[in-house]
Amino acid sequence: MSQTFLGMPLLPVFGTGNLHASESFPKAAHRELGNAQLRANLGHATHTIRDKRLQVVSELPDWEQLRDAGSAIKESVMARLPELLEQFEKNFTARGGVIHWARDADEANEIVAGLIRETGETEAVKVKSMATQEIGLNEYLEEQGITALETDLAELIVQLDHDKPSHILVPAIHKNRSQVRDIFLREMPGADPALTDDPAKLAAAARTHLRRKFLTAKVAVSGANFALADSGTLAVVESEGNGRMCLTLPESLITVMGIEKLLPTWQDLEVFMQLLPRSSTGERMNPYTSLWTGVTEGDGPQNMHLVLLDNGRSAALADEMGRSALHCIRCSACMNVCPVYERTGGHAYGSTYPGPIGAILSPLMTGIQAEENNSLPYASSLCGACYDACPVKINIPDILVHLRGVDVDSKRGKKKIPTQMDAGMKAASWALSSGKRLGLLEKGLPLGRLAAGPDKKITKLPGIAAGWTQSRDIPAPPPQSFRTWWAKEHRGPDADGGPMPSHNKGDQP
């Protein structure tokens, strides 16, 4: 693909890379639900983080105001993104950094590989980053003969196991410690054969392994949590300090960041540094926050690059109802409280971004018609727990419903035979848009009663309704509707204070 700018790109440019589900959510969920170990690990981990988050959030009397502030700042960033990006570029460049613009995953991968190649190195250490997972950078670099080594402990575990992360904050949430020991023994060069599954011993083994790499690496690749337009500063927020190693020791630092990560000013960081740690790890403050502003001679990386990644973000921004999904600060609070994610885990969502935010972000970035991503907006009971937990108040349930509408509309007139759902919805629209018609249909309730038989329950339904009866009965319908009862039998308040006895009359067998 050409890296030369050939004119105004046509909107929308949809995202490529690891944003696509390769099978429908219900199908993937069915498989993941069968994994008892996964469900146990996930249930335990999500409930622990959930409780921790609730505790630290309840400590702040101004939590709701902080959420409002975070939401308002992000909204203003989206409203003037082009202007802020140019301001950031100017400041970053003035401090000795080099900016690269990438329209999609392929462009970003080529830019990073080219920059590493220029250093003459064939190995790079990596700071945990969602953006580089989104574009599939590690896999691309491997094809180019460059080894990218994840240094975040959980990412390292996942990488050594040739697996995929299943949670954006706790990528190895689906593995337990004995599985981790087995992976280390199998894949980590020089691992002590007597290694136990004691967490401290496992961490020490990883530490020894990583320390060797930190001291020899010449190139690091990172993402960024925030970029401050008024100073040209980048920020990484982490727990382990391994990111700090990568950001300070190597000679060259290449950062890949989504264009939506900008904040207008240093002062805005104050809001997000209160929102992010409490929402993600349930901590008051994270252990390591690294901020860097350009090149400082004789201190830290002397070659500093930033790849600004679109990859479908402009397409998401163009969706008026959906654009607030770009406010996401990748805290993972929504997945930790999600009853669906808790049971299926992250792999069921296909994309790098799982859980409720992934169910809206992935189809917004790829377009709803991309592969199986049209099944993602339906992966929710719309319980609303995610909206309550979101530190920047993204109304995920409303956006899910909006995207379901986009999905249904995108298929209108394209199918030769309407699906059962289409036909059912059309018929229900006719029946439920008139009291008279509904009343007439309700005259058929005794038929349903007949179908239910002597045990007064319906246990098997055909077609899509079979989904209901796979685990649930339907009670026998009443002999008459409320509407009929009202017309025939209701005669207003009795002298003794109410027509109570009649309220069940006729409903009982």
Added chain:
Amino acid sequence: MKIALFATCIVDAMYPATAKATVAILERLGHEVVFPGGQACCGQMHVNSGYFKEAVPVIANHVAAFESDDYDVAVAPSGSCVASVKHQHPMIARSCGDRALEKRAAAVGAKTYELSELLVDVLGITDAGSQLGSWFPHRVTYHPSCHGMRLLRLGDRQQRLLNTVRGIDLIPLPEPDQCCGFGGTFSMKNADVSSAMLEDKAANITATGASLCSGGDASCLMHIGGGLSRQGSSIRTLHFAEILASTEQHPAQIAGEVQLLSGKAAQ
């Protein structure tokens, strides 16, 4: 006060006892209840399934049925349907470009209350036993449905009302804020995940030792009750309106066997 009852389609067709109980409570308090005959459904199933175009006539029908000045407030025994009337109706009208319907829908929404909201906030009910004569000598647990809890912010209104029913033994449900897994067509489109959620909800209900699970949404109760029934459980579900309407003279009738609390149930 003149109160218009929005029965909701599921209660009208499947659980008429819930609507009758709502009428009984309000009439017992001396209010006049009217039933706008044109009403059918809030259209939530269409909206939440993405069928906005098909939802519009359903919404327009609801607005036409309830926009009369002939009543003071409208009430429905459902958090979910009231949330749909208040939030979704104007939103869908707007997204389909019908500004006039949006305005009319917002006006209807502003006059519409969920039952516990009406009882507590408007009618000042703080003690169901003394103010409504509610009597229900059963061991009950209570599931607060998601839309009442998160969209209407009902808080503990329903639970407080239940707590003040004479004779009731209300046992707290573990993890009450967890969704039962219904979610409308979600229960069919993602039947496996929905069933896994229901399984945990049913286990929590069973662990309470209650013989009944109450709640404020017939749809969620149908889901939970359907799951318990499939498991062969004897635990039944019952809308909180039916518990409030139950009195010593006219106790609520419950389908199936339910154990009365010993000593308290002198029938």
